[in-house]
Amino acid sequence: MRESIIMKIHYGTALAAIALVAVHILIRLTQGFSESLQYESVIANYKFLPYAGMLEIILILLSIHGFNGLRVILLELKQGRAYEKAVSYGCVAAMIALITYGTRTIIMVNTGTG
Amino acid sequence: MAQIPIITEAAATTPSPKAITLRIARYNPQHDSAKKFMEFIIPYEKWTTVLEAILEVKKYFDHSVAVRYSCRQATCGSCGMIINGKPRLACFTKISELNSNVVTVEPMNNFPVIRDLAVKFERLFDTHHKVKPYLIRDDTEITTDSKEFLQSPEELEKYIQFSNCIKCGLCNSACPTMATDSSFVGPQALAQAYRYVADSRDKGKDTRLKIIDESHGIWRCHFAGSCSQVCPKGVDPAMGIQLLRGYMLGFRS
Ligand code: HEM
Ligand code: SF4
Ligand code: FES
Numbered sequence: 001m002r003e004s005i006i007m008k009i010h011y012g013t014a015l016a017a018i019a020l021v022a023v024h025i026l027i028r029l030t031q032g033f034s035e036s037l038q039y040e041s042v043i044a045n046y047k048f049l050p051y052a053g054m055l056e057i058i059l060i061l062l063s064i065h066g067f068n069g070l071r072v073i074l075l076e077l078k079q080g081r082a083y084e085k086a087v088s089y090g091c092v093a094a095m096i097a098l099i100t101y102g103t104r105t106i107i108m109v110n111t112g113t114g
Numbered sequence: 115m116a117q118i119p120i121i122t123e124a125a126a127t128t129p130s131p132k133a134i135t136l137r138i139a140r141y142n143p144q145h146d147s148a149k150k151f152m153e154f155i156i157p158y159e160k161w162t163t164v165l166e167a168i169l170e171v172k173k174y175f176d177h178s179v180a181v182r183y184s185c186r187q188a189t190c191g192s193c194g195m196i197i198n199g200k201p202r203l204a205c206f207t208k209i210s211e212l213n214s215n216v217v218t219v220e221p222m223n224n225f226p227v228i229r230d231l232a233v234k235f236e237r238l239f240d241t242h243h244k245v246k247p248y249l250i251r252d253d254t255e256i257t258t259d260s261k262e263f264l265q266s267p268e269e270l271e272k273y274i275q276f277s278n279c280i281k282c283g284l285c286n287s288a289c290p291t292m293a294t295d296s297s298f299v300g301p302q303a304l305a306q307a308y309r310y311v312a313d314s315r316d317k318g319k320d321t322r323l324k325i326i327d328e329s330h331g332i333w334r335c336h337f338a339g340s341c342s343q344v345c346p347k348g349v350d351p352a353m354g355i356q357l358l359r360g361y362m363l364g365f366r367s
Binding site: 002004077079 | 291294295296297298327328329330331333334362363
């Protein structure tokens with residue numbers, strides 16, 4: 001992929017994340033920060049589909065952004081054909097793994113298999 | 115005869131009481147394991163440049179100090195070095211402006227050292243060459259019946275600042291990405307890519323944008339801005355890079 005396309009995605013995911021993380025924080029504020037991480041409240045939030053969907057989108061956006069950022073850092077740190085290939089494929093694999101793991105959590109809560 | 119200002123003999127011949135300690139980095143990669151510093155006490159006047167002080171050392175103390183220079187007037191781009199921690203041209207830096215009794219000179223960072231203060235310029239010239247630093251178009255203005263390519267003052271204004279680059283490499287020496295990314299094109303070449311892309315006579319925009327749009331190209335600039343801080347010719351490579359990005363992100367055409 002052209003580097004300019006990757007970087008447009010990088011900037012785009014950052015901007016979209018600002019908007020969605022803001023909504024995420026506002027929703028947390030309405031329910032009180034202290035209860036946020038209590039078991040029942042976490043389960044309830046994941047079961048509320050619009051909110052769980054938004055969390056899923058934030059997960060995808062920030063995984064793409066974060067692992068591409070990591071790729072950039074690693075490419076600037078060291079160079080070499082084999083190393084650069086490993087970095088690029090490694091970051092895509094890690095990105096997919098993280099998204100899959102997060103998505104699995106949300107699905108398991110909703111299907112009652114958790 | 116023109117009036118010559120009168121200088122009393124005493125003022126003209128009394129040696130300046132001012133002197134600095136000039137510390138010169140000595141290193142020969144062929145047989146030294148590390149850089150060492152040699153110190154010299156050098157008298158100076160208000161107008162003495164760092165290059166003149168180094169040449170004084172070569173003339174009277176140690177001829178073997180390696181330094182590259184030519185024009186002595188900030189035009190040829192040969193004498194870039196780190197002076198008191200900052201990349202500068204030795205011929206364009208007066209000792210008096212440094213406000214220090216000690217002046218330390220070292221070879222530029224991000225360039226391999228040949229010896230002492232002289233560094234290899236191959237990477238700079240390669241990356242400069244890579245962005246095609248010349249007008250690209252099919253016709254030419256040198257055939258007998260053709261006219262010169264005209265340009266309005268406004269069109270000239272778009273790139274003229276960037277054409278002042280003397281390829282001294284100070285910007286590349288100051289750039290933090292250059293320090294770790296051995297494949298990065300660097301601020302000098304990127305500023306030149308903009309210089310030609312923004313020239314109304316040039317037709318090579320797409321070719322050039324493609325060359326710099328790769329994993330070690332323009333996107334590896336994180337806008338530290340150090341290049342523009344050290345450029346002795348006011349080129350402002352950091353701005354050139356941002357303007358180039360404008361084309362790639364669709365803000366300019
Ligand atoms: C929503 C707020 C965020 C914004 C606006 C944002 C914006 C940016 C921008 C503009 C860059 C490019 C910088 C450059 O090219 O110099 C960048 C790089 C990066 N971001 Fe983010 N980011 C955000 C959140 C995150 C998060 C949460 C992570 C971690 C998961 C992250 C990880 C990275 C990494 C690793 C880089 C690469 C470092 C670099 O290029 O300098 N960012 N970010
Ligand atoms: S942009 Fe400035 S600092 Fe960089 S090589 Fe050209 S003149 Fe030197
Ligand atoms: S000697 Fe030419 S730029 Fe300094």
